[in-house]
Amino acid sequence: SQTIHQWPATLVQPVGSPLSLECTVEGTSNPNLYWYRQAAGRGLQLLFYSVGIGQISSEVPQNLSASRPQDRQFILSSKKLLLSDSGFYLCAWRRQGETQYFGPGTRLLVL
Amino acid sequence: GENVEQHPSTLSVQEGDSAVIKCTYSDSASNYFPWYKQELGKRPQLIIDIRSNVGEKKDQRIAVTLNKTAKHFSLHITETQPEDSAVYFCAASKGQAGTALIFGKGTTLSVSS
Numbered sequence: 001s002q003t004i005h006q007w008p009a010t011l012v013q014p015v016g017s018p019l020s021l022e023c024t025v026e027g028t029s030n031p032n033l034y035w036y037r038q039a040a041g042r043g044l045q046l047l048f049y050s051v052g053i054g055q056i057s058s059e060v061p062q063n064l065s066a067s068r069p070q071d072r073q074f075i076l077s078s079k080k081l082l083l084s085d086s087g088f089y090l091c092a093w094r095r096q097g098e099t100q101y102f103g104p105g106t107r108l109l110v111l
Numbered sequence: 112g113e114n115v116e117q118h119p120s121t122l123s124v125q126e127g128d129s130a131v132i133k134c135t136y137s138d139s140a141s142n143y144f145p146w147y148k149q150e151l152g153k154r155p156q157l158i159i160d161i162r163s164n165v166g167e168k169k170d171q172r173i174a175v176t177l178n179k180t181a182k183h184f185s186l187h188i189t190e191t192q193p194e195d196s197a198v199y200f201c202a203a204s205k206g207q208a209g210t211a212l213i214f215g216k217g218t219t220l221s222v223s224s
Binding site for chain 1: 157160
């Protein structure tokens with residue numbers, strides 16, 4: 001069966017520090033991968049998605065970036081965090097036209 | 112791009128009552144409409160979905176209806192229970208490779224006993 005992992009589970013970072021969040025999927029190949037952000041008490045904002053290695057589509061211009069160095073690995077990064085980057089970051093995977101599954105999420109607090 | 116509107120933002124019902132959440136979408140090419148339930152501090156979990164070739168789908172106490180002409184779809188929960196309390200999200204997407212699910216802003220459902 002398929003499994004999606006995210007780490008770390010929680011993170012507290014100072015403003016201006018870098019960020020790297022990792023997501024990996026097991027048990028499938030060529031998945032579509034997605035990063036969403038959820039601010040406290042808010043909806044799911046699509047940040048990036050990827051249909052293959054090295055292919056990244058950005059939905060929202062901001063100080064975040066994403067990379068897909070391997071088929072089942074998706075990384076979210078920032079060079080300098082802002083207070084507004086705080087939130088719950090969810091990675092998700094999906095095969096074309098099929099159900100989308102979310103990872104357990106990373107809770108980020110920027111102070 | 113696709114835009115999904117969801118109403119109401121909050122919904123309070125008594126245990127045993129029915130709950131209805133409605134969503135509208137903007138892109139007539141969208142053909143897949145899932146609903147997710149998110150409990151506090153947890154990841155969203157799929158509870159039911161419907162494709163554009165079907166008008167209604169049921170799974171025990173949960174049902175979803177789709178009106179392609181009006182571009183809206185609804186979640187119906189019957190005989191609500193306290194454990195149904197959560198945030199519910201609707202979403203829409205097209206079938207092309209790589210297209211993402213676009214989510215509504217969510218509905219906080221509270222079921223009181």
